[in-house]
Amino acid sequence: MNYINEKKVNLLSQGNIIADRIVSYNSNEIDNLLKKYSKEIKSRIMLLDEKGIVINDSYDVLNGTKLEHWEVVEALKGKSVAREHELEGYGRVMYVTVPIILNNKVYGSVFISFSLEEVYNNVNKIMRNYFLLAMLCIVITGFISFIFAHVISTPIEKLTEGIKKMYQGNLEQKVEVIGNDELTNLAHAFNMMSTKLFQVDQQRKEFVANVSHELRTPLSAIKLLSESLMYEEKTAVETYREFLKDIVLEVNRLDKIIESLLALVDIDKGKLELNYEITYVNYLLEKLIHSLKPIAEQKKISIDFICSEKIQIELDRIKIQQALTNIIHNAIKYTPEGGKVDILLYSENDSVTIKVKDNGIGIPKESLPHIFERFYRVDKARARSTGGTGLGLSISKQIIELHQGEIEVTSEVDRGTVFYVRLPKNISIRS
Numbered sequence: 001m002n003y004i005n006e007k008k009v010n011l012l013s014q015g016n017i018i019a020d021r022i023v024s025y026n027s028n029e030i031d032n033l034l035k036k037y038s039k040e041i042k043s044r045i046m047l048l049d050e051k052g053i054v055i056n057d058s059y060d061v062l063n064g065t066k067l068e069h070w071e072v073v074e075a076l077k078g079k080s081v082a083r084e085h086e087l088e089g090y091g092r093v094m095y096v097t098v099p100i101i102l103n104n105k106v107y108g109s110v111f112i113s114f115s116l117e118e119v120y121n122n123v124n125k126i127m128r129n130y131f132l133l134a135m136l137c138i139v140i141t142g143f144i145s146f147i148f149a150h151v152i153s154t155p156i157e158k159l160t161e162g163i164k165k166m167y168q169g170n171l172e173q174k175v176e177v178i179g180n181d182e183l184t185n186l187a188h189a190f191n192m193m194s195t196k197l198f199q200v201d202q203q204r205k206e207f208v209a210n211v212s213h214e215l216r217t218p219l220s221a222i223k224l225l226s227e228s229l230m231y232e233e234k235t236a237v238e239t240y241r242e243f244l245k246d247i248v249l250e251v252n253r254l255d256k257i258i259e260s261l262l263a264l265v266d267i268d269k270g271k272l273e274l275n276y277e278i279t280y281v282n283y284l285l286e287k288l289i290h291s292l293k294p295i296a297e298q299k300k301i302s303i304d305f306i307c308s309e310k311i312q313i314e315l316d317r318i319k320i321q322q323a324l325t326n327i328i329h330n331a332i333k334y335t336p337e338g339g340k341v342d343i344l345l346y347s348e349n350d351s352v353t354i355k356v357k358d359n360g361i362g363i364p365k366e367s368l369p370h371i372f373e374r375f376y377r378v379d380k381a382r383a384r385s386t387g388g389t390g391l392g393l394s395i396s397k398q399i400i401e402l403h404q405g406e407i408e409v410t411s412e413v414d415r416g417t418v419f420y421v422r423l424p425k426n427i428s429i430r431s
């Protein structure tokens with residue numbers, strides 16, 4: 001025990017000091033000295049002669065008595081010693097003896113008797129306090145662990161449950177977690193993910209249903225036309241021609257739908273890789289308008305391209321061409337004979353705008369929010385004659401957004417439509 005050892009060393013050094021000083025004192029002074037030290041270090045101090053007889057006891061009790069303790073014997077041999085004793089009816093004490101040596105001769109010894117009871121009591125008190133503190137710590141730690149386990153494990157259990165359900169195919173899962181910590185954030189992120197997955201799954205199902213429906217319509221027409229030709233007896237050659245013409249029309253429609261579907265697949269792939277090239281947008285538009293001119297001329301529609309500057313930006317030529325062709329083709333398609341289509345190109349602060357304006361049939365207000373949806377057409381019956389699939393604008397929008405651009409539309413029924421395509425001059429993230 002460190003505390004006791006410390007005391008032992010301390011008492012030994014006190015004994016040494018007394019033994020050193022005592023040599024030069026007379027018996028009266030010695031008496032005072034011993035009493036003074038005795039008070040100071042709270043011990044009984046005795047001066048013994050070379051036979052072990054007490055010359056001076058600070059308690060004035062044992063004067064003249066011969067002490068035969070082991071410590072006394074050792075001291076008379078010239079050794080400083082200290083030992084603990086258990087005294088009946090008194091408790092634990094420490095005896096310390098230091099020899100008084102002069103010119104290599106032992107003249108006697110200083111005997112110190114120190115009660116260790118107080119020290120042990122203090123030590124016990126401290127130990128008890130430590131024990132109580134340790135117990136308290138254990139209780140508090142246990143309590144905190146319990147709270148934490150409850151606070152952390154409950155939301156984690158909920159999340160795990162949600163993930164399991166999602167795995168089983170129920171994509172619309174919500175985990176409710178109250179609070180504002182990392183776990184709540186995780187739960188929010190999980191909820192966002194499940195909502196998104198649910199939406200994507202919903203869109204996928206809708207898309208498959210739409211595709212099947214769209215493919216089926218021309219197919220049933222082809223089936224109907226060919227069956228009626230097959231079962232009709234003595235059909236006139238003109239009727240054959242007419243029916244076959246219709247069949248070819250439907251086949252073309254099928255072909256267009258499949259072509260658009262392949263374009264969509266291509267864009268999905270393109271999300272990973274756009275083939276950026278520095279391109280003059282004005283030349284790209286000129287080329288594009290040139291190739292659409294014959295269609296416009298058929299309907300006696302005039303196309304004008306208005307551009308006052310050469311504008312060069314980075315883009316995926318093939319994809320942007322595809323997007324713009326559809327928008328301009330729409331302008332021609334949905335404008336009656338003799339109409340007018342204007343295409344403007346101009347640059348703004350950090351973007352380039354392509355404006356496609358027609359004076360055609362326009363789009364009703366209620367349809368405007370839907371025209372970029374897959375397979376959406378304002379006039380489904382009419383679409384058969386115009387040959388639309390309803391996929392064009394959704395493809396255009398996706399391509400433009402892949403370029404970090406945006407597409408907007410304003411329209412008025414019977415007056416015309418304007419499409420704005422904005423592309424950034426500097427594309428920040430290269431895919």
Ligand SMILES: Nc1ncnc2c1ncn2[C@@H]1O[C@H](COP(=O)(O)OP(=O)(O)O)[C@@H](O)[C@H]1O
Binds near residue numbers: 334371
């Ligand atoms: N310039 C326009 N004028 C009027 N209506 C338009 C115009 N552009 C698009 N629309 C409407 O938006 C619908 C969707 O366009 P789009 O996705 O290109 O399909 P479509 O294959 O029918 O052209 C068209 O069916 C048409 O009703």
Ligand SMILES: [Mg+2]
Binds near residue numbers: 329388
């Ligand atoms: Mg179109």
